Amino acid sequence: MTSLFNDNDLWGPLDPSADAGYGEDRPARKGFFTDTSICIGCKACEVACKEWNDVPADHFDMTATSYDNSHSLNANQWRHVAFVERPAGPAPVDLGMPGVAPTDAVSAGSTAGGAGSTAGGLLDNGADAAPDFRWLMSSDVCKHCTHAACLDVCPTGSLFRSEFGTVVVQDDICNGCGYCVPACPYGVISRREGPDGSRNVGIAQKCTLCYDRLDAGKTPACAQACPTQSIQFGDVEELRERADARVAQLHEAGVMDARLYGNDPDDGVGGAGAFFLLLDEPEVYGMPPDPVVTTKDLPQMFRRATTAAVVMFAGAALSFLGRRP
Amino acid sequence: MSPAEPHLEQRDTEAVPGRPGRRKGGRGGERSMVPEAEFTSYYGRPIVKPAPWEADIPAYLFAGGLAAGSSLIAAGADLTGRPALRRTGRLGALGALGVSMFALVHDLGKPSRFYNMLRTAKLTSPMSVGTWILSLYGPWAGLAAAAEGTRLLPESARRRAPVALLGRLDRPTGVLAAVFAPPVAAYTAVLLSDTATPSWHEAFRELPFVFVGSGAAAAAGLGLLAAPVHETGPVRRLAAGAAALELVMEHRMEQSMGLTAEPLHHGKVGRLMRAAKGLTAAGAVGAALGGRHRGLAAASGLALLAGSACTRFGIFEAGQASARDPKYTVVPQRERLEREGPVRYRE
Amino acid sequence: MAEAHPVGFQWVMEAKARGAKVIHVDPRFTRTSALADTYVPIRAGSDIAFLGGIVNHVLSNELDFRDYVVAYTNAATIVSGDFRDTDDLDGLFSGFDPETRTYDPSSWQYAEEQEERSAAQADDSGDTETQRETAAGLQSESHGMQVQGNPPRDPSLQHPNCVYQILKRHYARYTPEMVARTCGVSEEQFLEVAQAWAENSRRDRTTALVYSVGWTQHSVGVQYIRTGAILQLLLGNMGRPGGGIMALRGHASIQGSTDIPTLFNLLPGYLPMPNAEEHQSLEQWIDAVRKPGSKGFWSNAGAYGVNLLKAYWGEAATPENDFCFDYLPKITGDHGTYRTVMDMIDGQVKGYFLLGQNPAVGSAHGRAQRLGMANLDWVVVRDLFEIESATFWKTSPEVATGEIVPEQCRTEVFLMPAASHTEKEGTFTQTQRMLQWREKALDPKGDCRSELWFFYHLGRMVRERYAGSTDERDRPLLDLAWDYPTHGGPGDGEWGEPDAEAVLKEINGYEVATGRPLSSFTEMRDDGSTLGGCWIYTGVFADGVNQAARRKPGAEQGYVAPEWGWAWPANRRMLYNRASADPEGRPWSERKAYVWWDEAAQEWTGHDVPDFEKTKPPTYLPAEDAEGVAAIAGADPFIMQGDGKGALFVPQGLIDGPMPTHYEPVESPFRNPFYAQQANPTRKDYVREDNPMNPSPPEEHSEVFPYVFTTSRLTEHHTAGGMSRYVARLAELQPEMFVEVSPELAAERGLENGGFATIVTLRSAIEARVLVTERLSPLRVDGRVIHQVWLPYHWGEGGLVTGDSANDLIGVSLDPNVLIQESKVGTCDVQPGRRPTGPALRELVADYLRRSQGTTGEGERP
Numbered sequence A: 001m002t003s004l005f006n007d008n009d010l011w012g013p014l015d016p017s018a019d020a021g022y023g024e025d026r027p028a029r030k031g032f033f034t035d036t037s038i039c040i041g042c043k044a045c046e047v048a049c050k051e052w053n054d055v056p057a058d059h060f061d062m063t064a065t066s067y068d069n070s071h072s073l074n075a076n077q078w079r080h081v082a083f084v085e086r087p088a089g090p091a092p093v094d095l096g097m098p099g100v101a102p103t104d105a106v107s108a109g110s111t112a113g114g115a116g117s118t119a120g121g122l123l124d125n126g127a128d129a130a131p132d133f134r135w136l137m138s139s140d141v142c143k144h145c146t147h148a149a150c151l152d153v154c155p156t157g158s159l160f161r162s163e164f165g166t167v168v169v170q171d172d173i174c175n176g177c178g179y180c181v182p183a184c185p186y187g188v189i190s191r192r193e194g195p196d197g198s199r200n201v202g203i204a205q206k207c208t209l210c211y212d213r214l215d216a217g218k219t220p221a222c223a224q225a226c227p228t229q230s231i232q233f234g235d236v237e238e239l240r241e242r243a244d245a246r247v248a249q250l251h252e253a254g255v256m257d258a259r260l261y262g263n264d265p266d267d268g269v270g271g272a273g274a275f276f277l278l279l280d281e282p283e284v285y286g287m288p289p290d291p292v293v294t295t296k297d298l299p300q301m302f303r304r305a306t307t308a309a310v311v312m313f314a315g316a317a318l319s320f321l322g323r324r325p
Numbered sequence B: 001m002s003p004a005e006p007h008l009e010q011r012d013t014e015a016v017p018g019r020p021g022r023r024k025g026g027r028g029g030e031r032s033m034v035p036e037a038e039f040t041s042y043y044g045r046p047i048v049k050p051a052p053w054e055a056d057i058p059a060y061l062f063a064g065g066l067a068a069g070s071s072l073i074a075a076g077a078d079l080t081g082r083p084a085l086r087r088t089g090r091l092g093a094l095g096a097l098g099v100s101m102f103a104l105v106h107d108l109g110k111p112s113r114f115y116n117m118l119r120t121a122k123l124t125s126p127m128s129v130g131t132w133i134l135s136l137y138g139p140w141a142g143l144a145a146a147a148e149g150t151r152l153l154p155e156s157a158r159r160r161a162p163v164a165l166l167g168r169l170d171r172p173t174g175v176l177a178a179v180f181a182p183p184v185a186a187y188t189a190v191l192l193s194d195t196a197t198p199s200w201h202e203a204f205r206e207l208p209f210v211f212v213g214s215g216a217a218a219a220a221g222l223g224l225l226a227a228p229v230h231e232t233g234p235v236r237r238l239a240a241g242a243a244a245l246e247l248v249m250e251h252r253m254e255q256s257m258g259l260t261a262e263p264l265h266h267g268k269v270g271r272l273m274r275a276a277k278g279l280t281a282a283g284a285v286g287a288a289l290g291g292r293h294r295g296l297a298a299a300s301g302l303a304l305l306a307g308s309a310c311t312r313f314g315i316f317e318a319g320q321a322s323a324r325d326p327k328y329t330v331v332p333q334r335e336r337l338e339r340e341g342p343v344r345y346r347e
Numbered sequence C: 001m002a003e004a005h006p007v008g009f010q011w012v013m014e015a016k017a018r019g020a021k022v023i024h025v026d027p028r029f030t031r032t033s034a035l036a037d038t039y040v041p042i043r044a045g046s047d048i049a050f051l052g053g054i055v056n057h058v059l060s061n062e063l064d065f066r067d068y069v070v071a072y073t074n075a076a077t078i079v080s081g082d083f084r085d086t087d088d089l090d091g092l093f094s095g096f097d098p099e100t101r102t103y104d105p106s107s108w109q110y111a112e113e114q115e116e117r118s119a120a121q122a123d124d125s126g127d128t129e130t131q132r133e134t135a136a137g138l139q140s141e142s143h144g145m146q147v148q149g150n151p152p153r154d155p156s157l158q159h160p161n162c163v164y165q166i167l168k169r170h171y172a173r174y175t176p177e178m179v180a181r182t183c184g185v186s187e188e189q190f191l192e193v194a195q196a197w198a199e200n201s202r203r204d205r206t207t208a209l210v211y212s213v214g215w216t217q218h219s220v221g222v223q224y225i226r227t228g229a230i231l232q233l234l235l236g237n238m239g240r241p242g243g244g245i246m247a248l249r250g251h252a253s254i255q256g257s258t259d260i261p262t263l264f265n266l267l268p269g270y271l272p273m274p275n276a277e278e279h280q281s282l283e284q285w286i287d288a289v290r291k292p293g294s295k296g297f298w299s300n301a302g303a304y305g306v307n308l309l310k311a312y313w314g315e316a317a318t319p320e321n322d323f324c325f326d327y328l329p330k331i332t333g334d335h336g337t338y339r340t341v342m343d344m345i346d347g348q349v350k351g352y353f354l355l356g357q358n359p360a361v362g363s364a365h366g367r368a369q370r371l372g373m374a375n376l377d378w379v380v381v382r383d384l385f386e387i388e389s390a391t392f393w394k395t396s397p398e399v400a401t402g403e404i405v406p407e408q409c410r411t412e413v414f415l416m417p418a419a420s421h422t423e424k425e426g427t428f429t430q431t432q433r434m435l436q437w438r439e440k441a442l443d444p445k446g447d448c449r450s451e452l453w454f455f456y457h458l459g460r461m462v463r464e465r466y467a468g469s470t471d472e473r474d475r476p477l478l479d480l481a482w483d484y485p486t487h488g489g490p491g492d493g494e495w496g497e498p499d500a501e502a503v504l505k506e507i508n509g510y511e512v513a514t515g516r517p518l519s520s521f522t523e524m525r526d527d528g529s530t531l532g533g534c535w536i537y538t539g540v541f542a543d544g545v546n547q548a549a550r551r552k553p554g555a556e557q558g559y560v561a562p563e564w565g566w567a568w569p570a571n572r573r574m575l576y577n578r579a580s581a582d583p584e585g586r587p588w589s590e591r592k593a594y595v596w597w598d599e600a601a602q603e604w605t606g607h608d609v610p611d612f613e614k615t616k617p618p619t620y621l622p623a624e625d626a627e628g629v630a631a632i633a634g635a636d637p638f639i640m641q642g643d644g645k646g647a648l649f650v651p652q653g654l655i656d657g658p659m660p661t662h663y664e665p666v667e668s669p670f671r672n673p674f675y676a677q678q679a680n681p682t683r684k685d686y687v688r689e690d691n692p693m694n695p696s697p698p699e700e701h702s703e704v705f706p707y708v709f710t711t712s713r714l715t716e717h718h719t720a721g722g723m724s725r726y727v728a729r730l731a732e733l734q735p736e737m738f739v740e741v742s743p744e745l746a747a748e749r750g751l752e753n754g755g756f757a758t759i760v761t762l763r764s765a766i767e768a769r770v771l772v773t774e775r776l777s778p779l780r781v782d783g784r785v786i787h788q789v790w791l792p793y794h795w796g797e798g799g800l801v802t803g804d805s806a807n808d809l810i811g812v813s814l815d816p817n818v819l820i821q822e823s824k825v826g827t828c829d830v831q832p833g834r835r836p837t838g839p840a841l842r843e844l845v846a847d848y849l850r851r852s853q854g855t856t857g858e859g860e861r862p
């Protein structure tokens, strides 16, 4: 069955738009390098995306999870800014849970402190025992995987690879089967829900990397709106170099937690078109630690299924070969 | 676990209504027997999204398996001269196919969306492949059932040209349906496994065997239930073999799934899976030992059908639960990282 | 800054990337703290103690930039021997009158060479009660102090009464221990900040100080900034690149609305609104500004005033009729927004115009705001949405409590739809005093119109109504020069949109005879031959070109980017930049070169427009009896000040004292650790039954309100919410009113994350969802653990997302200098669960009043 697929069709490094058949004159692969170390959590990216792409805003519930009320990436949220409040590194004492913290406030010692610095202490002015505290912000988005499970499993061809190497839904072709939803290893894409009559209900939706804007030679709306250049848009090749340089710079500055995520073309999805500089483990931000595109195992799955089918056939045949009762 | 995590988890809120993929995070239901795995998450929110599918899909899995198995039985019965069993098989296959098509279209929302899938053929999409398999199987199964139907017509009517043609195609269509039936039963395993849903994907090695076993057992169950006992000898053997295959492979699957097998034991899913095993085993034993007795045969048949349905619903729900809890995404990946380092492509 | 000025914060991030150290001092950990190198949690309302500690650190370790301090500040100037400091008087300065709770500042003046005090100095030494009522402090502040003659100086800084020594003594008790005790900041962290600031200043380096309303909305708000100014002067950070004090302002063009003010006590260009008693003639008014005999640039005030009057009344304004000075309305006292609201409640106000303001939610003491508006004949609201200030009569919390009955509320509300900023042309003046022209992007929808349109046509119609009148009192209206050209836009013909460029041109000023636009305010004449609406804006239309519309990209010019927009005065990007060169006119250091004296060309030059007379050499010394601009020496950079020096000690212009002193907020759970005097003695109070204050020590029962609260902004919302709660894509980002509490306080009061809490003061009680977060931490202050809670103030009952308004909690007590409300700190109680509704809400508050034993009506606290 493997032979039905070309080399690296299902995983491994690849130029996705070339693989999709775009010719020599195709543009360079476009993507994002999101440097979360300079994200200020302003959510301008979220709003700009919704404005430009006319994504509905109809969710007015407070989640009480820091300042994140957008909850997750989904059909109505193509950019999602995560807010992580946590001690920087293992805290010396159990901070307890909200509402059940130790009554002796002083012993809790959970004083907030600046990024990379120690906080002013409750522990008798001067005692420097308060743990570092960090508030991490990170703007998440569709990864535009080199091997995009969503695209691979889509039965209608609604999801397609653009000439920019990005993964785009054609919402007029999507049949709402929802298969792409569980396929995505990052939990990005989903079907739009909403009141009847609102736009594209039941249709899979996600970041298009602003296909229309790229087409017109413009920067995607979110990157354009980002005030700190936390979202950097450009040629993936060049962005990867930039990202390497930035990590090196941060390491030199002593920020040893800085790491890249999704930049490696040899990784489980063949490298993400949108990759990140993180200051903590990916799962802290709600991302999978080491995702692998499901289709990597597809040939094996088909082989197994073929065997099973043969077994079924043979089993049935055998049952009838016996003596008549 | 760093002390921050439980409290991050603690702060996650209930399901957010009206939005996709927003179900209650974390550990619903029973506590695990093993100590809670240590892992970090973002407020306990899911990482991968559960499939936006409802009962339609496990119903479709069940009915598809049943149809496939029934076509096989019908062909066997036809070739070995067991008319009642043949009839049961053919009509059962058509009925089950109808149910599965209804479930599929209901899930999609409207019939035209099914035809949309026929506009392309995509090897990387098990759903596309499955659609084509169904399209190759369905007509033969339908024709075979129609041919079966012609037998009920008065002789005069059967001589009319189209009906007569159908009658002549009786055996060939039945055999073709049987040839295309096993893929129908098997592909649904790939459909589930080719996702990032932890408990489905991790099951990919054994799941096709579980599903073909389950489908064959269900079909055998239907045969036992509906056909006269003197014709059901092969069906009893099939029941025993299919159930054995399903149970053995299910056991091996759980062994190989690691942590992602856990949802199969929890809560409602746990009850479903226990019921599935019990019913399937009981049905098989009943069929093998008491299949000549009409009442026992019927009861065994019912047990096998119910067991198969439980298997499908159980595995379906286990996958959904595994997607809703970030633990099943994070911990296996973390463990693999610790074991083997990051997954990297090597020439 | 990241919260409220995210776009500006990109430059902080840029600086950080280049190695700058960012320090954030704030009661709560914000988005800014998250990106800062150091975050210092501080007790709200204690910054003067913190900054005073740094002043003390600098002075006692002699870390000041001595050459700069001696030459450019009044450190060496000797103060009158009559002056008594707070150390002697337990928190008061000399000259305090307990009756009026104001000072006679005579004893704060500079010592005189001769015995008697000069006219210029004595002038301000009278009745500061009137000054407080009319927020005259604001005028004096912007006008600088007036000095005549040459007060004695001791450049060795040894004289016991020189400013340097007074300052040193004053801040000696602001030790690290006292800072820790008062602010809840550890001594280590305090010293870290102090050292960082001092080390990054002086000759080769500069430190910028950025503040916003976390510092201003206090009963001692002005003195907060003053403390910052003292530090920046001591460390040589004023008038130099990378230094300065940056007030990050609020609304788009809020700077513009101070320059061309919407304030009751100012006219354009910081000319004071004439006072009915003191300014009976043009001359009296002008002299009050220019103070004959004093030094500095205000000596030309006559021209500025006359040009303004000419802009108002055009041809009708002649030298013979004092340029229609009599037509100007005069003030008689406090006409500030809070006074006005009290007067509304008391039935003394008939109508109210609200243009782009939502006081029902945005102003302190929401209940008073709404009760006041419900007692008017009419109110005109021009806004983008139907905001709470237009719906108060049917939706406000007082309707639920029964205090406003919609059927009986007599106020007639006129809601006029406003065009938004994208739908009209004009300028914004941003925080750097820069005017930026903005084109109209699209026509407003439906009946929406610009403010310019509204006022122009309103004026036109009113004038038409009165056209035939011979009544003398209608002359000011009928004589107005009200003839702006209209062009296209939403209305046609008679209803056209006035040409905003024509207005800008009038503001810039022109020669009456020729219409030639003036290129500098130095061209303004006081004889009526020129006309200009705002002297500091003169030059924005130089050469007949709209200079504010310039958009040359930064990459195509130097880093000062003088060709982007236009900054007042004279397109100068940094004020007092003469201070970037040493007294001889050479840059203090190569790294920090900005403007300098070009010996060969005999003129000032550099990267920016020099803030100095172009050809006045550094060696210039004024004659003994010189006046005005001529009296400013070649080495005196602070040219708006009478002595050309930066004021470490302020003898004139401040109601509450010449040096900042730590006072507790009006509502505080603590006794002032420094002095017997608890709160700012001169603060503006409105002692009324409907404006009760929570008790504070030394009063009894302050424990009824054990927690400190502070209010501020979220990135996701805008002020009173008119522009965010009504817009779905913003409203969903922060969909509910909430209160941030520390895990410790949550435990103490049984608050659950995501649950509800009720916050109570003597004004009202509000409910909010609880966000338990370690971003708030309890502090140890004065030996006790104190919990602070934080509230955003963006919610009201209108819009897509609704919630209680934090301003309902806040009472009215004001800074005496500028009459800003103390909305950044107060005390409260916090209880789990939702608040009672209907009349029960008032009962709850009444119960708290009983428990706090009725401080209402009992008058002032010490």
Ligand SMILES: Nc1nc2c(c(=O)[nH]1)N[C@H]1C(S)=C(S)[C@@H](COP(=O)(O)OP(=O)(O)OC[C@H]3O[C@@H](n4cnc5c(=O)[nH]c(N)nc54)[C@H](O)[C@@H]3O)O[C@H]1N2
Pocket (backbone or CB within 6 Å): C001, C003, C004, C005, C025, C026, C027, C028, C030, C042, C043, C044, C045, C046, C047, C211, C212, C213, C214, C215, C248, C249, C250, C251, C710, C711, C712, C713, C714, C715, C716, C717, C718, C719, C720, C824, C825
């Ligand atoms: N997104 C957004 N941006 C805005 C606005 C908005 O509403 N939303 N409003 C605009 C307007 S009108 C203005 S005036 C500016 C205001 O801009 P800012 O002044 O930056 O805004 P605030 O959030 O009110 O207050 C700033 C900080 O002061 C802190 N603070 C409170 N009390 C004290 C204290 O005693 N000492 C110290 N050191 N800090 C204290 C608060 O915790 C808060 O973090 O923002 C403008 N920009």
Ligand SMILES: Nc1nc2c(c(=O)[nH]1)N[C@H]1C(S)=C(S)[C@@H](COP(=O)(O)OP(=O)(O)OC[C@H]3O[C@@H](n4cnc5c(=O)[nH]c(N)nc54)[C@H](O)[C@@H]3O)O[C@H]1N2
Pocket (backbone or CB within 6 Å): C213, C217, C250, C251, C355, C356, C357, C358, C359, C361, C362, C363, C364, C382, C383, C384, C385, C387, C418, C419, C420, C421, C451, C711, C712, C713, C718, C719, C720, C721, C722, C723, C793, C806, C807, C810, C823, C824
């Ligand atoms: N507790 C507490 N209270 C505070 C503060 C605080 O920090 N804490 N901050 C204070 C500060 S700094 C400020 S500036 C005030 C702000 O308080 P307000 O000025 O009362 O409130 P805004 O919501 O800014 O009101 C502006 C209104 O103008 C409308 N608008 C926008 N553009 C236009 C236009 O072009 N034309 C017209 N006609 N209308 C327009 C908007 O829809 C909005 O309703 O709040 C003050 N109140």
Ligand code: SF4
Pocket (backbone or CB within 6 Å): A142, A143, A144, A145, A147, A148, A149, A150, A151, A167, A183, A184, A185, A186, A187, A188, A189, A206
């Ligand atoms: S992140 Fe998910 S949705 Fe985006 S391209 Fe990859 S698989 Fe598709």
Ligand code: SF4
Pocket (backbone or CB within 6 Å): A150, A153, A154, A155, A156, A157, A158, A159, A169, A173, A174, A175, A176, A177, A178, A179, A180, A181, A203, A204
């Ligand atoms: S929901 Fe739409 S985009 Fe997703 S797999 Fe189905 S057809 Fe493709």
Ligand code: SF4
Pocket (backbone or CB within 6 Å): A048, A049, A050, A052, A053, A078, A079, A141, A206, A207, A208, A209, A210, A211, A220, A221, A222, A223
């Ligand atoms: S690239 Fe475009 S579609 Fe994607 S998140 Fe950014 S703004 Fe939205």
Ligand code: SF4
Pocket (backbone or CB within 6 Å): A038, A039, A040, A041, A042, A043, A044, A045, A046, A081, A137, A138, A139, A225, A226, A227, A228, A229, A230, A231
């Ligand atoms: S716009 Fe930029 S800084 Fe703001 S939240 Fe998005 S990524 Fe972060």
Ligand code: SF4
Pocket (backbone or CB within 6 Å): C004, C005, C006, C007, C008, C252
């Ligand atoms: S709202 Fe306007 S002024 Fe305020 S930060 Fe954003 S861009 Fe700047």
Ligand SMILES: [Mo]
Pocket (backbone or CB within 6 Å): C213, C249, C250, C251, C254
């Ligand atoms: Mo403001």
